[in-house]
Every structure is written in structure tokens, then in C-alpha cells.
Amino acid sequence: MSKPILKTGPATPVGATEFFDRSKARLRFDVPPGLYDPNIVPLSGDPGTDKMLEIIAREQPVRPAAVLIPVIxxxxPTVLLTQRAAHLNDHAGQIAFPGGKIDAIDAAPVDAALREAEEEVGLSRQFVEPIGYLDLYGTGFGFRILPTVAKVKPGFELTINHSEVDDAFEVPLSFLMNPANHQVHSKEFRGMERSYYAMPFAERYIWGATAGILRVLYERIYLS
Known part of the structure; x- marks a missing residue:
């Protein structure tokens, strides 16, 4: 993230038309060099998190990834999220956006996000209008995630790939973009305190990178 993780602001209502208009006006498809350059470490604005990312960048190779933020x-409006399969080695059972590693076959990060959405949940590209990238997001596992915000036309049918995903579900955009629902938790990493967001919704616990990226979306579209 490019803004302080603990930044707060009012819950300003934004309708669907205004949300998409703002997104189209503020987002672009410029690929940040930090997606591939190990010497550029994505900043979160939280000192503990930033220090953790600096350590991870020295210890692990850059792992470029792309996710889709499908706003239906x-x-x-709702946001389509997935629950990762319980048998996976990494982030089993966690709430996530459709997405994954950027492969050599992908012409751009947006293509990786669209491909992964099709592979994971069967979201056909014909229903998806990509709008632009959010800021680069670094994780404690060495991933550099570039999120693509997209407008999704209703009428699609999903086919869950259970080798990767256990479930797919929708959460109201108004809930996710309300800062009253943005909880800030903390965890120790090698003696340092780092903060992260959580946005519990019904029985779903949305946290970590997914909640952090949603917070970036809120700051870019609702606070800018």
C-alpha cells in the first residue's frame, strides 16, 4: 500500500455508478517496476509491516502475482471472493480474491488475473470489464500482488475448481468499503509488531492480504 495502514476516514456513501466512474478516472494499467524488481520493496505505511517486507525481500526471490477484484x-454492488481449498499447502481455507502467480504465458498482469478467475471459479471473461490496477501489495510470503479492479456484468455462472477453491461467495461492496468494518489487528514478526486488517462478515473471516487490498481500494476510491 502507498498510504498509512492506520489511516481513517468517514464512511462516505458512494453509489454503483459513482464507484465505477471514480475507478475509471483514478486507475490505470501502468505496471509498477516493483512487481519484478527485487530492489523495490512495496510500502504499506505501517513501520512494522514495512520492516517485515524489507526482510522478506532480502531472503526470498520476488514472486509476482495478480488478483482480480470482481465488483459485480x-x-x-457486491465483490466476488473465494475460500481457498482446505487441502492447499499455502493459505488453506483463507478468504481470497481469484488470482495467483503471473506465468510466462500471461501478456500482462491483468491477463493473469482473468486467467486465474476462469480457472478457479469459471468466471468467463465476456462478463468482465477490467478497469485498472491498484497499488502493488507485498506479503510476508514474498508475493508482490498487483490487483486489477474489474466491473462484472451479472448473468455469469460459476464452476468451482475444487482442487483450488472450496467456495465462492459475494459480499456487499458497501460493507467492505465502510471503515467501521475495518478492524486493525497486530501480530509479532521477529520481535517487531506489524498491523493488518480484518473485515469479518457473517461466518467469513476476511483478513490479511485480502482485507489489506480492500482497504487500499477504499483509500483510493473513497478517500482520494
Whole structure:
């Protein structure tokens, strides 16, 4: 993230039309050099998290990844999220966006995000209108994630790939973009305190990189 992780602001209502208009005006498809350059460490604005990312960058190779933030253009817009399969080695059972590693076959990060969304949940590209990239997001596992915000037309049918995903579900955009639902938790990493976001929704515990990226979306679209 490019802004302080603990930044707060009002819960300003933004309708569907205004949300998509703001997104199109503020987001671009410029690929940040830090996605591939190990000498550029993505900043979160939280000192503990930034220090952790600096340590991880020295210890692990850069792992470029892309995710799709599918905002479904319903009367009340929703965000499509997944629950990763329980048998996976990394982040088993966690709430995530469709996405994954950027492969050599992908012409751009947005292509990786669209490909992964098709592979994981069967979201057809014909329903997806990519809008632009958010800021680069670094994780404690060495991933450099470039999120693509996209407008999704209703009427699609999903096919869950259970080798990767256990479930797919929608959460109201208004819930995710309300700072009253943005909890800040902390965890120790090698003697340093680092902060992270959590946005519990019903029985779903949205946290870590997924919640952090949603917070970036809020700051870019609602606070800028």
C-alpha cells in the first residue's frame, strides 16, 4: 500500500455508478517496476509491516502475482471472493480474491488475473470489464500482488475448481468499503509488531492480504 495502514476516514456513501466512474478516472494499467524488481520493496505505511517486507525481500526471490477484484454491477454492488481449498499447502481455507502467480504465458498482469478467475471459479471473461490496477501489495510470503479492479456484468455462472477453491461467495461492496468494518489487528514478526486488517462478515473471516487490498481500494476510491 502507498498510504498509512492506520489511516481513517468517514464512511462516505458512494453509489454503483459513482464507484465505477471514480475507478475509471483514478486507475490505470501502468505496471509498477516493483512487481519484478527485487530492489523495490512495496510500502504499506505501517513501520512494522514495512520492516517485515524489507526482510522478506532480502531472503526470498520476488514472486509476482495478480488478483482480480470482481465488483459485480448489481443494484447493490457486491465483490466476488473465494475460500481457498482446505487441502492447499499455502493459505488453506483463507478468504481470497481469484488470482495467483503471473506465468510466462500471461501478456500482462491483468491477463493473469482473468486467467486465474476462469480457472478457479469459471468466471468467463465476456462478463468482465477490467478497469485498472491498484497499488502493488507485498506479503510476508514474498508475493508482490498487483490487483486489477474489474466491473462484472451479472448473468455469469460459476464452476468451482475444487482442487483450488472450496467456495465462492459475494459480499456487499458497501460493507467492505465502510471503515467501521475495518478492524486493525497486530501480530509479532521477529520481535517487531506489524498491523493488518480484518473485515469479518457473517461466518467469513476476511483478513490479511485480502482485507489489506480492500482497504487500499477504499483509500483510493473513497478517500482520494
Amino acid at each position: 454491477d448489481r443494484p447493490e
